[in-house]
Structures are given as structure tokens and as C-alpha cells.
Amino acid sequence: MSKTPFESATIGGIKVKNRIFRSATHESTALPGGGVSKAMTDMYQDLTQGEVGLIITGYMSFSKEDNPTASTVLIGDDAAVPGLKALTETVHQGGGRIVTQLAHVGSQLTHPPTGAIFAPSDVVDPVNGIKPEPFSREQIQTLVKEFGDAAVRAKAAGFDGVQIHGAHGYLVSKFLSPEFNLREDEYGGTPEKNVRVAVDILKEIKARCGADYPVWIKMNCSDFGRENRGFAFEGALVAAKALDDAGIDAIELSGGTFAGEHTPCRSRKHGAYHLEYAKQLTREIDTPVILVGGIREIEVIEKILGDTDIEAISLSRPLIREPGLVGRWKDGDRSKAACVACNGCFNPTGCVCFFTLEGEARAAQKHRLEQFFWKK
Numbered sequence: 027m028s029k030t031p032f033e034s035a036t037i038g039g040i041k042v043k044n045r046i047f048r049s050a051t052h053e054s055t056a057l058p059g060g061g062v063s064k065a066m067t068d069m070y071q072d073l074t075q076g077e078v079g080l081i082i083t084g085y086m087s088f089s090k091e092d093n094p095t096a097s098t099v100l101i102g103d104d105a106a107v108p109g110l111k112a113l114t115e116t117v118h119q120g121g122g123r124i125v126t127q128l129a130h131v132g133s134q135l136t137h138p139p140t141g142a143i144f145a146p147s148d149v150v151d152p153v154n155g156i157k158p159e160p161f162s163r164e165q166i167q168t169l170v171k172e173f174g175d176a177a178v179r180a181k182a183a184g185f186d187g188v189q190i191h192g193a194h195g196y197l198v199s200k201f202l203s204p205e206f207n208l209r210e211d212e213y214g215g216t217p218e219k220n221v222r223v224a225v226d227i228l229k230e231i232k233a234r235c236g237a238d239y240p241v242w243i244k245m246n247c248s249d250f251g252r253e254n255r256g257f258a259f260e261g262a263l264v265a266a267k268a269l270d271d272a273g274i275d276a277i278e279l280s281g282g283t284f285a286g287e288h289t290p291c292r293s294r295k296h297g298a299y300h301l302e303y304a305k306q307l308t309r310e311i312d313t314p315v316i317l318v319g320g321i322r323e324i325e326v327i328e329k330i331l332g333d334t335d336i337e338a339i340s341l342s343r344p345l346i347r348e349p350g351l352v353g354r355w356k357d358g359d360r361s362k363a364a365c366v367a368c369n370g371c372f373n374p375t376g377c378v379c380f381f382t383l384e385g386e387a388r389a390a391q392k393h394r395l396e397q398f399f400w401k402k
């Protein structure tokens with residue numbers, strides 16, 4: 027307790043200059059073939075200059091059996107390492123820290139697939155109506171190894187750690203969910219078995235990268251499924267305790283999917299919307315907890331860090347609108363983040379704040395948003 031935002035600390039095995047992080051934010055700017063673009067490097071340079079304590083990258087894809095978007099950065103081949111190394115060096119030279127998020131989309135595609143679509147079980151994905159093929163046990167073992175391979179590349183590229191994407195309806199969170207994981211083998215059927223894949227991935231990364239290499243996970247406090255189906259806080263506690271026991275270095279607590287009662291990116295009516303779950307989680311585990319979702323005010327951050335055992339705060343949309351927000355607060359301009367949580371930054375042609383778009387680009391993005399986020 028009694029922590030402050032702008033003090034240095036070691037969190038989840040990483041020494042950081044402050045406790046305000048950038049949560050994973052898919053950049054949608056990868057080069058054809060999955061390389062790091064100048065737009066992405068510029069974004070990360072701006073965030074580093076903007077005093078962000080640690081950046082978690084947008085999710086990167088690596089599995090031969092995944093269907094990432096064409097604009098996703100790929101880390102499935104050693105050839106990716108030099109480009110990623112240039113990115114980590116940019117951040118390190120500016121005094122920042124950078125963790126890469128490793129993900130498998132599973133069945134939650136919002137774009138045309140490039141191959142077969144796999145998930146824990148053949149349950150139709152409510153986001154797109156796709157009925158996936160269930161993973162075989164051998165495919166799961168391959169997936170675990172692929173996570174390890176990707177983490178080895180991340181370490182070689184200079185990332186300060188990796189984060190397993192276990193939230194928001196992507197593959198690992200589908201394994202956690204009793205609604206989507208109907209398996210009857212060692213990978214599903216009880217909350218303890220549903221977390222097995224995540225624990226195996228953690229152990230594989232530690233075995234391959236060394237016990238000291240920081241491995242974090244982003245997971246949901248609840249999927250907030252309609253009619254309360256699926257993964258809820260009781261399951262999240264079981265999963266978090268298993269990961270705590272297995273040596274995870276930090277848990278970033280999020281919530282929701284793109285099909286449930288709440289998405290991970292709620293409107294501005296909602297503030298710090300996973301806070302009560304995160305507070306409860308800190309009482310149950312020793313692993314540091316990082317809180318994300320709807321945090322917009324420095325006073326709120328000070329109160330959370332001062333009054334609870336939550337170790338750090340992470341922000342996504344506010345830093346798209348204002349990459350210099352953390353530095354602004356630090357320098358004494360304490361006004362609220364300018365982001366209005368419109369979700370206009372979900373842009374397949376490149377993640378930028380909606381309010382920076384003009385002309386045809388703005389009209390096209392408005393049209394896209396009216397089909398999904400602004401429809402509700």
C-alpha cells in the first residue's frame with residue numbers, strides 16, 4: 027500500500043520508472059509479411075518520450091494454426107528478430123521498458139480466415155458465427171511449444187518480458203471458459219483443468235527462457251457473458267491461483283469479450299470498471315496485479331495505488347489520443363485524459379485516434395464503427 031504513480035519500482039520482475047503502463051494495443055500497422063513498420067516505431071517512441079513506465083505491445087502472432095489479420099506483427103520465425111530488436115532498442119534508448127504480448131486469435135476472427143480455425147471445442151463463436159475445429163491433444167502440445175519458441179525470439183529481440191494474452195475471448199481465454207471449453211481430457215472440464223494450457227505455456231516459457239525471464243498474463247476477471255454464462259470471477263480466482271502457484275510474474279486484470287454484456291473497452295460512462303475484482307484478487311494471490319479498463323484520471327490512479335495492493339495501472343485508449351499523457355500528469359497538468367472512449371481507434375488501417383482523422387478516412391471509419399461499436 028501507500029504507493030505513488032511516479033516512483034520507480036520493480037513489478038513482475040521488471041524495473042520500471044513509474045507505475046503507469048500502456049496496455050496491449052493492436053497497432054494494425056504491420057508491414058506485409060508481419061514486420062515492424064515505421065508507424066509502429068514512431069508510436070512507441072512517442073509513448074516512451076511521453077514517460078509511459080512500460081509498454082505492452084499489441085498482440086503478436088506466431089502459431090502456424092492461427093489466423094491473424096494482415097496487419098498483425100508476426101513473431102513466428104527467427105527472421106522477425108532483427109526488426110523487433112530495433113523496436114526494443116528504440117524504447118530502451120528512451121529509458122522505457124517493453125513487454126511483448128503473445129496471442130492466438132482462436133475462433134474470434136473479425137476478418138477473413140487464412141486457414142482452418144481451431145478452438146478448445148467446436149462451440150460456435152458468438153462474435154462471427156464460426157464453428158471452429160477442436161484442437162487435438164497433439165495440437166495443444168504444439169501450441170505450447172510455439173508459445174515457447176515465440177518467447178525465445180522475444181527474449182533474443184530484447185523484450186523485457188512477455189505477456190500471454192489470456193483475455194477478451196482469444197484462444198487462451200476460450201480455454202478458461204466453461205462455455206467454450208467442453209473438453210473432457212486434461213485440458214478441460216473443471217476450472218483447474220481449464221487453466222492447464224495457460225500453466226503449461228508459462229512453464230514452457232520459463233523452461234526455455236530461464237526462470238528469471240518475466241512472464242506475465244492478461245486475463246479476464248469475468249467474460250461478463252450474457253445471462254451470466256461462461257467464465258466468471260470464481261473461475262478467474264481458480265485460474266489466477268494456479269498461475270500464482272506456477273510462478274507467473276504479474277497478472278493484468280481485464281474483463282469482457284466482444285460478445286458479452288460488456289466489452290473490454292467500455293464507454294466513458296464506466297470508470298475503473300475492473301477495480302473491485304482486482305482488489306479482491308490482490309487478497310488471494312502474491313503475484314503483482316495490474317489493473318486496466320476505464321482509468322482516465324490521475325487522482326483515481328493515486329487513490330488506487332495509495333489505498334490498495336494493486337501494483338500498477340495500465341491504459342490503452344487514453345494513450346492513443348495523448349501519447350504524452352503520463353508526462354503531462356507528471357509535469358503538473360493534472361486534467362483528465364482527453365480520450366472520450368468512443369472506440370474510434372479500432373481501425374484496421376492503423377490504430378489512431380478517431381479525432382485525428384479527416385475527410386474520407388474519417389467517413390470510412392465512422393461507417394465501420396456504426397456497424398459495431400456505435401450500434402449498441
Ligand SMILES: Cc1cc2nc3c(=O)[nH]c(=O)nc-3n(C[C@H](O)[C@H](O)[C@H](O)COP(=O)(O)O)c2cc1C
Binds near residue numbers: 193
Ligand atoms: C485499438 C485497440 C486495440 C487493442 N488491442 C489489444 C491487444 O492487442 N491485446 C489486448 O490484450 N488488448 C487490446 N486492447 C484492449 C486494451 O488493452 C484495454 O484492455 C482496453 O482498451 C481497456 O483499457 P482503456 O479503457 O484504458 O482503453 C485494445 C484496445 C484498443 C482500443
